[in-house]
Structures are given as C-alpha cells and as structure tokens.
Amino acid sequence: MVVTAPLLTTKLHVPRRRRGLVARPRLSERLDRGGDVALTLVSAPAGFGKTTLLTEWLATADRRSTAWLSLDDRDNDPNTFWTYLIAALQTAVPGVAAGAFALLREPHASLDEVLATLVNELDAAPDDLVVVLDDYHAIATPEIHERMAFLVEHLPPHVHLVIATRADPALPVARWRGRGELVEVRADELRFTAEEAAAYLNEAMGLALTAEHSAALEARTEGWIAALQLAALSMQGRDDPAGFIAGFAGDDRYIVDYLAEEVLQRQPDDVQHFLLRTSILNRLTGPLCDAVVGRDGGRPMLAGLERANLFLVPLDDRRSWYRYHHLFADVLHARLLAEQPDRVSELHRRASGWHAEHGEPSEAIRHALAGGDAERAADLVERAMPSARQNRHDTTLRHWFKQLPEHVLRNRPVLRAGYAGAILVHGELDGVEEHLRDAERWLDSVAPADAAPPDTTPAATGAEDPALVRAVRSQVAVYRAAQARITGDLAGTMTHAQRLLNFADPHDHLVRGSAAGLLGLAHWSSGELTAAYRWWSDSRAQLEWAGHHSDTLGVSLALADIRIAQGRLGDAMATYQDGLAVAARHGSHTLRGAADMHVGLSELCRERNELETAREHLAASTQLGEHAGLPQNRHRWRVAMARLREAEGDLDGAVELLDEAERCFVSDMFPDVRPIAALRARVWLAQGQLGKAFDWTRQGGLDPADDLSYLREFEHVTLARALLAEHATSGDRTPLQQATGLLDRLLAAARDGGRAGTVIELLVLRALAHQHQGDVPGALGALERALQLAEPEGYVRIFVDEGPPLAALLQACARQGAAPGYVRRLVSAGAPAGGGIPAPRGPVEPLSARELEVLRLLATDLDGPGIARELFVSLNTLRTHTKNLYAKLGVNSRRAAVRRGEELNLLARPDPRSGRAVADR
Amino acid sequence: MTKTTGGPPPSPSRYEIRLRGRLDPRWTAWFDGMTLTTADDGTTALRGPVTDQAALHGLLQKVRDLGLPLLSVTPLDAEHPRTVTT
Structure with missing residues (x-):
C-alpha cells in the first residue's frame, strides 16, 4: 500500500536546444568516444556550457536512446535518487528496470538488491542507451556515490553514463582513468577558443565585431561562455561596442558582477523587481512567481524573459516551468540580500506557502527555514511525515529533522517520536533516547500513567486530543521496541510490543501487525513455539488487512518454519501454498516472497522423498526471478538444493552449495535455528570426514554437557550425531555414552517444547544408539515411537538418510507389526539411494x-x-x-x-x- | 552533514578565503556576513567567523558556484595570524 510520490517530470526532461549555437565538433567527437567506455565525465565550474554541450551532442546523434536526469539537493535521499534514476531510464526505454523499480517500493528491500536487479535488467535494454546525470555536484551522500561506483563498474557494455558536474565526484575516477575506462571533458576544453568566441559573438549573436574586439572579449572572459553570453547581451543594441569592450577589458571586477550590472541596468524597473524577488526560487512557474512577487503577470513575464534571452532555462516543452541560469540566479540573489534584506524573509514565507499548498513539502520546508520561520518548518515537517515515511524517504526525513532547531522540537511529541524513528530506521541509536524521553515526558504531563498520583499533573492538561495522545503513545512504544531489538534486549522488545498492542488504534493494522510480529519473534527465539505461532498468525492477518502482502509472505516463512519444528509438515505445506495463493491474488505471481514459498515447498517435498517435485519447485523459484525472492531466498535456495543433492548422493556438490549459501547468507530477524555450518558438518559426517566435523564442534564450543537451549538445539543434535559416528568408527564407548546422555536430555527438552519434528529425529538417533549398546528391544521401542509420529505427516528422508543400519532396524520393527505399510515404503525409498544415478546439478547462480x-x-x-x-x-x-x-x-x-x-x-x-x-x- | 573524524575541535574560528578577481562588497550578505576586502593585485579576501568545517565547505561551495578562482584558505588566529596557502 505504498503510495507513489509524484515525480517532478521536469527533472527528466532533456533541456531544449537553444537557437543560435556554435557547433563544437572537437567536443562532440570527444563525447562520441564515450561509446567505448562506461563513464564520460564532464567536469567544469558553473557557466562553462556543460548542459548545452550535452543537449547539442544528443540532438545531433539521433539514433541514441537517452535518459536525462537533472539532479538537485533533494536527490541526496538514496531512495529518491534511485527512484528518479530509474524513472529517467524508463523515459528512454519504457518499462525497463521494472523489477528494480518495484523493489524500491518494498519495505524490506535493500538498495544493494535494487542495484543488482537494475544491472541485470539494463542488460536486457536495447543497444546504446545514454544516461545523463546533470548537476551531479548536488549529490553529497556517500552511499549514493558508493552505489554509483558499483553501477559504473557493472554497467552492461551497451549502456553509457555521462556525469556533468561542477566538481569531480567522489567516485574512483582516478582508477578508471588509469585503466583507460573514462572519457573526460574538462574546463580547459570547454573554454571557447578565439575562433569559437568570434563565431558565437558575430554569427549567433549578430554583433559584427572586429577580430580584435572578439579576441579582447575572449581574453577578458578566458573563454568562459557564461561571461561571453552576458557580454553579448550587454552589447546588443549599443551604438558603441568598442567603448564597451574597452571599459570591460580594462576593469578587474568579477566578470559576472560587472556584466550583470550592465544587463540589469538596461531592464525596466518592473523587470528588475521581478528578477530580484524571484531569485530565491529554485524553479519558477507563473502562479508561484505571482504569489512571491505579490502581483499578477508572472507567466507573460517569464515568457518575455525567455524571449529576451535573460538566462531563463525552460524545464519543459509547455513553457510552464523554468529556472534561472545558476550563475545569474546567484548574482540576483546576492543583490536581493544586499539591497532588500528586510524583504527576504517575507518572500520566503510566500514561497513556502505556495509550495505547501501545491504538495511540495520539501520546497515549503526549505523556504520556511531560509526565511527563519522554524515553527512553520516544524509544522510542515509534522504534516509531511506520514507520507514521507510511507514512501521510505528516510534520509529526507532525517535531513528535515536535523535542520530544525532544538527549541522548536520542545513540546512537539509527534516530531520527537518521528525524529527517533528516522534515526532508528537507519539502524542507529544516537539521540534516540533523548527524543523518546522528551516524548514520554509530554505523555506523562498530559495523560499520566495509571500509577502516577493525580496531583502531579501539570497545568497544561485536559485539552489534549485523545487520538493524538494515543498516536504518540503507540509511536513511542514502536520505537522503544525497535530500540530494544537493535540492542538485543529480548525482554524489552516483548514489554514494549505488548504495551504497543494495548495502546494502538484497533484499526492501525500496520502497527498492530508489526507489534505482533515482534512478539512472535521474541517467543520463537526463546523456543515457545505455540505462543510464537499465535502471534505470527495475528501479525499475518493484520498485515494482510494493512495491504502489506509481501510482508505477509515473510511471516508465512516464519509460520511454516515453526510448523516444521512442531513436526506438522502438512500444515507447513498448506502455509506455503496459501502464500502462493496470496501472491497470485495480489498483483502477480512475482510478488516478493513468492519465490521463497517454492523453496519452502521444495524442502518439504524432499523430506517426503518427492525429489522430482522438489527440484521443480527450486526451478520455479529461479524462474520467478530474483525480485520475487526475499533477501534470504538466495541462501535458502542453496541450502534446499544442497539437501536435495545430499538426498541424491552427491555429497561433494552439497558441501559446495552450502559453502555458497554461507557466502550469500543474509540475516533477517528470525532466529537462526538451523545454521548452515551445522548442516555442512552433517554432510561431512556422511562423507566419513569426522576430523572436519569435530573441528566444527570445537570451534562452536559445543560440549555434550552443555546447558540446552532451543537456539542451539540443531547444533547439539549434530554433535550427538558426530559422537555416534565416532563410536561407530573407533568402537570407543565414551562417545557412545556421551551421545546417549545428550540425546536423552535433548529428547526431554524437545518434548517439553512441543517440537515433534526434532523428537522424531532424536528417536531415530536414540534407536541407533540403543543398537550400538546391544539393546535391540530399546532400539525397536524408540523407532516404533518415531514411526507413529512420522507416518501421518509423511516423513521419509529422516529415516532413509540414515542408510542400511536403520533399514535393518526398520524391517525388524515391521516384523513386530509396527506400521508395516509405511516401513515397506521407507525401505523401498532407501533402496536406490545408495547406488542411484548421479543427479543433474542445478545452476550455481540463478539465470537472469x-x-x-x-x-x-x-x-x-x-x-x-x-x-x-x-x-x-x-x-x-x-x-x-x-x-x-x-x-x-x-x-x-x-x-x-x-x-x-x-x-x-x-x-x-x-x-x-x-x-x-x-x-x- | 558530514561527520568529522579527528581533526580540530569544532570551535568557531576565523578564516580568510582569497579569490582572484575583484568582488563587489554587495556579496557580503551572500557570504554569510564575511567582510570583503579587495586588494591592489586584483584579488579579494573574504574574512570572518566560520562555525565549523561544514560551514567552511559551504562557503567554498558558494565560491565554486560563482566560478571564482580560489587562491588560498587561511585559518586566522586572533593573536598570531599564520598563513596556510593551498
């Protein structure tokens, strides 16, 4: 239910070519060389004609598809940046990078995944795509630079990036230059030569100057096109260009000062007023100018300025949005500050009002702050918060908060809580405590907690809106719980999540779903599966109501994992299938998390020895594509494939895949109850590599006398397996005794915790241990109990994987009349496994x-x-x-x-x- | 904005920023109240208090955006001025 923030399409518009330009073939040829490399860098100060050069070059080479993005300082939010970049790509190649674009809207997607998907999808774009990022110097966020560097390094050969900037970007430019992978156009090349200056002044501007005069201008301006342009404007309509040039050349004032003065002086008063007052605006449109200037006529005025070539750059084809040339805007703005300092804050106030009314909170806030009205800025931030949060403009939010002076935050509990959230969402804690405490102080003052004596209630009570109080209270509880989670405080997480459920609005499904999820997580981590399952189910229902479908698939994974631990394979299977149904119902089968459902189904099919179906599910997961999987799906897929190979007898292949799974492991909030390293140790045991397996138990500090906990259960079962294997090889009694003792304790714990899945495995191992001890009735008793639990759920591999020693016991069980049909199936399933045909190996990495x-x-x-x-x-x-x-x-x-x-x-x-x-x- | 790692403590100090070209005193307000002095050699010095490194970079960015050639940046110690030319 993430609402798409409106994009400013003017930012994606290739600036119009201006009339009367000088052809600069030497530079176009240089840019053409960019076709051989990933990055072209056009780096020069303001007014060197970077944008003009690029628009001219793009217009003359008509075969190219071009994506254009004009950056500004609001794009320092990584989410905003990548959203605009992909939107720009889509103007050039409709529908391209749809997967990456969808991922950007996913609450759990990381930008690294977005980038990886983007690179893959660009691969599929048609040949020769040029992507221009203009004004890249506006970007100061290190994360954006890092990912841009990644993008440049991984661009497919047919996509070319052009960066225009006033300062060299924080990218590994020197490295690329050294490898010859960079084409550069810098200030010295952009400077107009004497010939180009003459062509510009005489042909384009129609000034008919002598060679000597144009050379004098070229020398005074040092080929700086912005200055040449201003000079030409100053001379238009003058009787005495020679006198002007002599005066100009003999003056050492800052060129733009001198020339802007000349240009401005020749404008009528109303034009001068208009220029000065609108100089505070980043972008101009008629009604906005009217609001700021305080009189009508903005639109015709802008049209007139454009006709007079007064440094107005149109931003769209409809002549509705413009901006001033940066240099000219700075000169105007400086004059405004110097000449009418008292007016400035009023102008900003008007601009802020207009932008707030027209749904542009960022500009409204910027103007409020520039006008020195921090209270108004705080109001605006408060109003813009919900939608900024929903759109995951986390960096923008934090930027807004940081700019607000401390004093306006006082007595603004909504902002305080929001500020804490904006910090926490970055995984940081700095300042969180202070903001939350301030919000809590406010809550205590307006609505004292039940325990507080009534006489401590300060004066300002009674009038507070109960809905506001409740909203603040639940926000504070959300962030307290998040704070506890980040610091690893399980009890605190539970307390705050529980409080949250008490306070939150019954209709605030997202908050309730998150709180229930946190409680599920905490119970799961402490092994209380029944409670965990109940909370997660509640969480899934709330998230479904909130419309967060992809999140419900993440919860389905938790629910199925719990059911598997409880030995309820049928329920787990139904959970995954429900997940697929959710995906099919909402949007498409590529809903994020759908691929994970297939991986889960594959694991269940493997356990039931339906190996072909298990393989099909893994292929289906791959076919849905990376964007249909949660971040954890990459390692989960490899684990599932490894276990499939193991079942097919390809143990080396299984170890290889587990190594890979470990490399691409992405942690989520779920407890890691089946560590990859333990799975690998089990394969080593199957290979007879006891030394490696015991290296692993030592590294993990595992000991048969350890206190037991659910979180380490899988590792302890693995240790028991290793001890049994050691006894089987050496005949030594000590490991057998240790294994038996450990198994008995594990069995008691698993029974207490209601983990029937673990109980079955432990009974199987216990049966083998009894057999080693020569206690056949004990072995058969244990195995019989295992069969009773396993048969209704269709377990197969849990028995078959133990090989011939268990097969003999199983047959003995059947002779005693225990589940004969089931045993027959198990024994026949085990028969081909030993000498089976080597199975085809799946791709190591999913195909794009x-x-x-x-x-x-x-x-x-x-x-x-x-x-x-x-x-x-x-x-x-x-x-x-x-x-x-x-x-x-x-x-x-x-x-x-x-x-x-x-x-x-x-x-x-x-x-x-x-x-x-x-x-x- | 940017976090400083190490470096001097963020106490307010004075700086001189020297540019090539003669800048009108009108730019004082634009440069956050720095005083502008033009010298006979056709250079301009901006002098004044700078809160921290971020503020200094903000000023340098304004210089960059005007296309003014930067000559030097010098911290001014109130008692013992010393010059560090870039």
Missing part, C-alpha cells in the same frame, strides 16, 4: 531473465546472428549473455547448455496462475 531467454533460443534452430536479431541485441551482447549463462550452468557448449537447461526444467516458462513451471509447448 535475459539469460533464460537466450537459453531458450539456444534450444531452437536459430544461429547466433538469428538469435541476436530475435532479441534485438548486437552479436557482442549475445556473446556476453551466452558466456555468462554457460558459466552459471557449468557447461562449455551450446548442446550441453540446452541439455542442462532441460534437466533443470529451465526451458519451460512459469505458469502465471500457480507460479509453477509448465511445459512451453
């Missing part, structure tokens, strides 16, 4: 959508050029895709790639209804 397309075309009769034509890419680009997909599939020929694609079911397309793979034909 483009690579999948290429793979499908490789399966046709088309030759290379034919495929390239089909995809509208160059042969070179096709080669890049092919090389990448071969590497991902681990093959080195077209035929092998197609075969591997068939094995992995990648040649099919996803069925939009279920998200499952179906045959293409």
Whole structure:
C-alpha cells in the first residue's frame, strides 16, 4: 500500500536546444568516444556550457536512446535518487528496470538488491542507451556515490553514463582513468577558443565585431561562455561596442558582477523587481512567481524573459516551468540580500506557502527555514511525515529533522517520536533516547500513567486530543521496541510490543501487525513455539488487512518454519501454498516472497522423498526471478538444493552449495535455528570426514554437557550425531555414552517444547544408539515411537538418510507389526539411494531473465546472428549473455547448455496462475 | 552533514578565503556576513567567523558556484595570524 510520490517530470526532461549555437565538433567527437567506455565525465565550474554541450551532442546523434536526469539537493535521499534514476531510464526505454523499480517500493528491500536487479535488467535494454546525470555536484551522500561506483563498474557494455558536474565526484575516477575506462571533458576544453568566441559573438549573436574586439572579449572572459553570453547581451543594441569592450577589458571586477550590472541596468524597473524577488526560487512557474512577487503577470513575464534571452532555462516543452541560469540566479540573489534584506524573509514565507499548498513539502520546508520561520518548518515537517515515511524517504526525513532547531522540537511529541524513528530506521541509536524521553515526558504531563498520583499533573492538561495522545503513545512504544531489538534486549522488545498492542488504534493494522510480529519473534527465539505461532498468525492477518502482502509472505516463512519444528509438515505445506495463493491474488505471481514459498515447498517435498517435485519447485523459484525472492531466498535456495543433492548422493556438490549459501547468507530477524555450518558438518559426517566435523564442534564450543537451549538445539543434535559416528568408527564407548546422555536430555527438552519434528529425529538417533549398546528391544521401542509420529505427516528422508543400519532396524520393527505399510515404503525409498544415478546439478547462480531467454533460443534452430536479431541485441551482447549463462550452468557448449537447461526444467516458462513451471509447448 | 573524524575541535574560528578577481562588497550578505576586502593585485579576501568545517565547505561551495578562482584558505588566529596557502 505504498503510495507513489509524484515525480517532478521536469527533472527528466532533456533541456531544449537553444537557437543560435556554435557547433563544437572537437567536443562532440570527444563525447562520441564515450561509446567505448562506461563513464564520460564532464567536469567544469558553473557557466562553462556543460548542459548545452550535452543537449547539442544528443540532438545531433539521433539514433541514441537517452535518459536525462537533472539532479538537485533533494536527490541526496538514496531512495529518491534511485527512484528518479530509474524513472529517467524508463523515459528512454519504457518499462525497463521494472523489477528494480518495484523493489524500491518494498519495505524490506535493500538498495544493494535494487542495484543488482537494475544491472541485470539494463542488460536486457536495447543497444546504446545514454544516461545523463546533470548537476551531479548536488549529490553529497556517500552511499549514493558508493552505489554509483558499483553501477559504473557493472554497467552492461551497451549502456553509457555521462556525469556533468561542477566538481569531480567522489567516485574512483582516478582508477578508471588509469585503466583507460573514462572519457573526460574538462574546463580547459570547454573554454571557447578565439575562433569559437568570434563565431558565437558575430554569427549567433549578430554583433559584427572586429577580430580584435572578439579576441579582447575572449581574453577578458578566458573563454568562459557564461561571461561571453552576458557580454553579448550587454552589447546588443549599443551604438558603441568598442567603448564597451574597452571599459570591460580594462576593469578587474568579477566578470559576472560587472556584466550583470550592465544587463540589469538596461531592464525596466518592473523587470528588475521581478528578477530580484524571484531569485530565491529554485524553479519558477507563473502562479508561484505571482504569489512571491505579490502581483499578477508572472507567466507573460517569464515568457518575455525567455524571449529576451535573460538566462531563463525552460524545464519543459509547455513553457510552464523554468529556472534561472545558476550563475545569474546567484548574482540576483546576492543583490536581493544586499539591497532588500528586510524583504527576504517575507518572500520566503510566500514561497513556502505556495509550495505547501501545491504538495511540495520539501520546497515549503526549505523556504520556511531560509526565511527563519522554524515553527512553520516544524509544522510542515509534522504534516509531511506520514507520507514521507510511507514512501521510505528516510534520509529526507532525517535531513528535515536535523535542520530544525532544538527549541522548536520542545513540546512537539509527534516530531520527537518521528525524529527517533528516522534515526532508528537507519539502524542507529544516537539521540534516540533523548527524543523518546522528551516524548514520554509530554505523555506523562498530559495523560499520566495509571500509577502516577493525580496531583502531579501539570497545568497544561485536559485539552489534549485523545487520538493524538494515543498516536504518540503507540509511536513511542514502536520505537522503544525497535530500540530494544537493535540492542538485543529480548525482554524489552516483548514489554514494549505488548504495551504497543494495548495502546494502538484497533484499526492501525500496520502497527498492530508489526507489534505482533515482534512478539512472535521474541517467543520463537526463546523456543515457545505455540505462543510464537499465535502471534505470527495475528501479525499475518493484520498485515494482510494493512495491504502489506509481501510482508505477509515473510511471516508465512516464519509460520511454516515453526510448523516444521512442531513436526506438522502438512500444515507447513498448506502455509506455503496459501502464500502462493496470496501472491497470485495480489498483483502477480512475482510478488516478493513468492519465490521463497517454492523453496519452502521444495524442502518439504524432499523430506517426503518427492525429489522430482522438489527440484521443480527450486526451478520455479529461479524462474520467478530474483525480485520475487526475499533477501534470504538466495541462501535458502542453496541450502534446499544442497539437501536435495545430499538426498541424491552427491555429497561433494552439497558441501559446495552450502559453502555458497554461507557466502550469500543474509540475516533477517528470525532466529537462526538451523545454521548452515551445522548442516555442512552433517554432510561431512556422511562423507566419513569426522576430523572436519569435530573441528566444527570445537570451534562452536559445543560440549555434550552443555546447558540446552532451543537456539542451539540443531547444533547439539549434530554433535550427538558426530559422537555416534565416532563410536561407530573407533568402537570407543565414551562417545557412545556421551551421545546417549545428550540425546536423552535433548529428547526431554524437545518434548517439553512441543517440537515433534526434532523428537522424531532424536528417536531415530536414540534407536541407533540403543543398537550400538546391544539393546535391540530399546532400539525397536524408540523407532516404533518415531514411526507413529512420522507416518501421518509423511516423513521419509529422516529415516532413509540414515542408510542400511536403520533399514535393518526398520524391517525388524515391521516384523513386530509396527506400521508395516509405511516401513515397506521407507525401505523401498532407501533402496536406490545408495547406488542411484548421479543427479543433474542445478545452476550455481540463478539465470537472469535475459539469460533464460537466450537459453531458450539456444534450444531452437536459430544461429547466433538469428538469435541476436530475435532479441534485438548486437552479436557482442549475445556473446556476453551466452558466456555468462554457460558459466552459471557449468557447461562449455551450446548442446550441453540446452541439455542442462532441460534437466533443470529451465526451458519451460512459469505458469502465471500457480507460479509453477509448465511445459512451453 | 558530514561527520568529522579527528581533526580540530569544532570551535568557531576565523578564516580568510582569497579569490582572484575583484568582488563587489554587495556579496557580503551572500557570504554569510564575511567582510570583503579587495586588494591592489586584483584579488579579494573574504574574512570572518566560520562555525565549523561544514560551514567552511559551504562557503567554498558558494565560491565554486560563482566560478571564482580560489587562491588560498587561511585559518586566522586572533593573536598570531599564520598563513596556510593551498
């Protein structure tokens, strides 16, 4: 339910070409060389004609698709920056980077994922896309620079970036220059040569100057085009250009001062007034100018200024928005400050009012602050907060808060709480305590807590709006809980989340859903599965009502994980399938989290020994694409694939995948109850590599005498397995005794905690331990109890994976009459596992959508050029895709790639209804 | 804005910023109240208190945006002026 903030389309507009320009082929040729590299840097001070050069160059090379973005200081919010950048790309290539754009709106998506998706999607864009970022010097946020550097390093060869800036950007420019991967146009090249100056003054401006005069101007201005332009304007209509040039050349005043003076003096009074008063505006439009100047006629005035070439830059084709040339605006603004200092704050107040009315809070706040009206700015921030938060303009919010002076925050509990939230959302704590305490003081003063004696109530009570009090109270509780979570304080998290549920508006589903989730999390982490399940279910319902569908899929993962621990595979399966249904109902099957549902289903199918279906689910997850998966899906997918390989007997492949899973592990708030390292230790045990497994137990400080906790249960079970394996190899009794003792304690704990899934596994291990001790009736008793718990839920691999020793026990069980049908199934499932056919291996890394397309075309009769034509890419680009997909599939020929694609079911397309793979034909 | 790591404590101090070109005294308000002095060699000195490093960078950015060639930035100690030329 994230509302899209309106984008200023003027920022995406390629500035119009001006009439009467001087052709500068030497610079165009330089820019053309940018076609060979990722980045072209146009770096020079204000007024050097950077923007003009680029618009001219783009207009003359008409084949190019061009994305244009004019940056300003509001784009320092990373979310805003990337939103505009992708919007700009979409003006050039409609629909491009849709996945990255959707990700930006997801509450849990990280910008790194957005970038990775963007790079992949640009890969699929048509050839030769030029992306211009104008006024890049406005960006001062280090995170944006870091990700821009990543983008430049990973741009597909057919996408070229052009950065125009007044100062060299904080990017690794020197490195790229050293590698010859950078084309540069700098001030010295941008300066007008004597010939260019003459051409400009005489041909473009029609001044008919002598060579000597134009040379004098070129020398005085040092080829600075802004100054040449001002000089030309000053001379238009003058009888005595020679006198003007002599005066100008003989003067050492700041050029722009001198010339602006000349230009301004020749304007009528009303024009001068208009120019000075509107100089405080970043962007101009008729009605805004009317509001600021205090009289009508803004629109015709702007049109007149543009006709007179008075440094007005149109920002759109409809002549509705303009800006002043930066340099000219600064001169005007400085004059305003010097000549009418008393007027300035009034002008800002009017501008602030207009922008507030027209839904531009950022500009409204900027003007309120510039006009020295901090109270008004605080009001505006308070009003703009909810939508800024919803749109995840976290950095903008924090920037607003930081600018507000401390004194206006006093007695503004909503701002205090909001400020705390804006800090917490960045994972920081600095200042949070102070803001929350101030908000709490206010709450205590207007609505004392039940325990407080009534006589301490200060004077200003009674009049407060109960809805406001409740809103502040629940906000404070949200941020107290978040604060506790960041500091790892489980009890505090629970207390505050519980308080939150007591105070929050019953209809505030998002807040209630978050609070319930925090409680679910806390109970889960302490092993109270029943309570955890109840809270998570509540959380899912609230989030669904709030319309946060993708979040409900994240909660489904938690619910299914809990059901699996409880040994309720059928319920877990239903949870994942419900998740897929939610995805299908809302928008599309590529709702973020849908891919995770398939990975979960795959794990369940593997446990039930439906290995083919398990594989299909993993392929379906891959086919949905990276943007359909939560950040954790990358490692979860690899873990699921590893266990599938393990089931198929490919233990080396399993270890490899687990190593990869560990590398791409992304933590979420869920407790890590099945660590990847423990899974790998189990595979080592299966390989007979006891040394490695015990290295791991030592590193983790695991000991059979440890106190037990749910969070380390999986590791302790793994330790018991290692001890049993050690006994089996060495015949030593000590590890067997240690394992038995540990298993008994684990069993008691798992039973107490209602974790039937763990109980089944522990009973199986206990049966094996009894057998080693020579106690066959004890072994059969344990196994029989395991079978009773496991049969209704369809467990298979939990028995089969133990191999022949357990198979013998199972058959003995069946002879005693315990679940004979089930045992027969288990034994026959185990039979081929030992000497089975080596299974095809899945791709190490999911293929991008483009690579999948290429793979499908490789399966046709088309030759290379034919495929390239089909995809509208160059042969070179096709080669890049092919090389990448071969590497991902681990093959080195077209035929092998197609075969591997068939094995992995990648040649099919996803069925939009279920998200499952179906045959293409 | 930017966090300073190390460096001098953020106490207010005075700076001189020297530019090439003669700047009209009208720019005083634009440069946050710095005093403007033009010298015979055609340079202009902006002098005045600067709250912290962020404020100093803000001033330098204004200089950059006017396209004025920057000659030097010098911290002014009230008693013992010393010059650090960039």
